[in-house]
Amino acid sequence: MSDSPSTPLTTADGVPLKVSLRRAVRQSKLKALLLVAPLLLFLIVAFLMPIGEMLWRSIDNPEVSSSLPRTVVALEQWDGESLPGEPVYAALAEDLKAGQKARSLGLLSSRLNYEMSGMRSAVMGTARRIELIEPPYREALIDINDAWGEIDTWRVIQRESSPYTLSYYLAAVDHQYSPSGDIVAVPDYLQIHGTLFWRTFWMSGVITFLTLLLGYPVAFLLANLPLRHSNLLMILVLLPFWTSLLVRTTTWIAILQSQGVLNDMMVALGVIADEARWQMIHNKTGTIIAMTHILLPFMILPLYSVMKTIPPSYMRAARSLGGRAFLSFRRVYFPLTLPGIAAGGILVFILSIGYYITPALVGGQSGRFITNYIAYHMQTSLNWGLAAAIASILLFVVIVFYLVFNRLVGVDKVKLG
């Protein structure tokens, strides 16, 4: 021991041990990061950027400012109390002329129509006759369409000239801007999204509860049978899990429809009359039955893996201490399975609120989810901003539940199959 205690320990080449260790850790950190980097890059391009694009679309509002640039500038001076002056009308005529030539007014007219009905025909009708009009533009434009003579029209154009808007989010929760700029609820007969959000949540709640009700006994049985038997029965759980979603949905159509297997059986058995066949599909019942079946394995598997860790001696101990069967179950076994219930419940709920295929095929009108409306706005009404806003709200809800799940269970504990 020639070294005095104060000199630091070194490696063979004389580098202090601390430095050398830090360098080694840094290198292995770098190596780990380099291994993950390609996948991270891939997911950023193929997944995160699309999600970002969608969030952007839900507030993006380019139509007015890009199609009516001169009008927007002219409106900056406007007080919003009386009709704007001739320069604004002249700018509008100029913009519409340019837009008509470039054939770029379609998007603008639909965008303004979302805010105020009648604007589509006002814009398109005026644009068609724009080449013929002569100053003074104010009278000429009002002559073509009365909308240009209303203050509200100009208020809407002024408000929507901002490059961002919250109106898609307002529309997603059945609200809108009044012409004066206040936020008001849309008329009752147009309130559709709130109902759908609410229906999606309560039906998913029912489905989650039903999967728990059906999954708990099965998981209990599987966890307490000898492995040889439980492995066999497990196949009955895993086979539906592995079978195509469309196949499982199709089978429920075959079984539940009014000329289907179940109704035929009931009629043949004399349980119901031929004219009084049950309506079990294309409504809420159909969605709930089919989705409970489809999501059941997602409840059974987490419950099973928790129950597997509970030693059977606990229940025996509770019984030997004098607890009746039900009391021992309620006070000892059930509390121990709560983590499994939480994991399975959140998983089923998250999956359920995002389901699209099954409600679309077996839900009819009354059993549709909010996801079906995202598709509707994407494909039929072509209001992509609104679709993006609804999807963003749903995404937010899912992320909140995912974070809870992650805190309670941990994503890395997710087991498959």
Next chain:
Amino acid sequence: MALPSYATRGERIWHYLFLSLCALIFLFLIGPLLVIIPLSFNAEPYFTFSKAMLQLDPAGYSLRWYEEFFTSPEWLNSIKNSFIVGIASTLLATVLGTIAALGLSSRHMPARGAIMALLISPMIVPLIISAAAMFFFFSKINLAQTYIGVVLAHTALGIPFVVITVTATLSSFDTTLIRAAHSLGANPTRTFFKVILPLVTPGVVSGALFAFITSFDEVVVVLFIAGPEQRTMPIQMWSGIREQISPTILAVATLLVVLSILLLTTLELLRRRNERLRGVTPG
């Protein structure tokens, strides 16, 4: 679950009630899959059992829907598309996912939790949201309605499964085995092929199978971003169910059930092999 000999009568009744309840739930789980198999041999174009079928009359059964399936150019083309997209995205997801899993199981991986949560997110985000988002983005960069676009999308969806299974396999990998191999005189190459690879492969293969089935069964994203050229089998089924409902769908469904039985068997064999190699015997 055996009933102890001292069980009271009430407990016995309860026990058998419980078993019957479980039997009913199992029937609910598996029954629908069993119903469609005979239905797919229906000679009539209906979705229900005909009289002749119930009387087990051979005339009530036929292979006409299978014939229709195997002779229809649309169905065959959709199968081809499904395999092209499925295999390409599985390969990509497996390679990227396995390399990343190696990094994730390193002891020094920084921000592991956050990165893991990110890598799993395509599994958690509802498909309709991913589909809408990918539609917006891929149309912007001219990847919508191309094979590449569909493959990239399906790769993203398959990645979580590969990452989960491979990290799980690696976390139970006993690194002393590598040292043991070295001490017994194996060089690194030999150690990799004879020790590491056989132990890790089952995890990689089951991850790949998960990724493949995810792609093979995926409707929503394809519905949004694929063009008519990339029509896959699930899309063909989807429009079949929505438009002209014919028992050909049931024939396809039966074939898919058979496919999932094959997959399940493969996975089970892999799991057993894995346990055997690790010296864990199933109790």
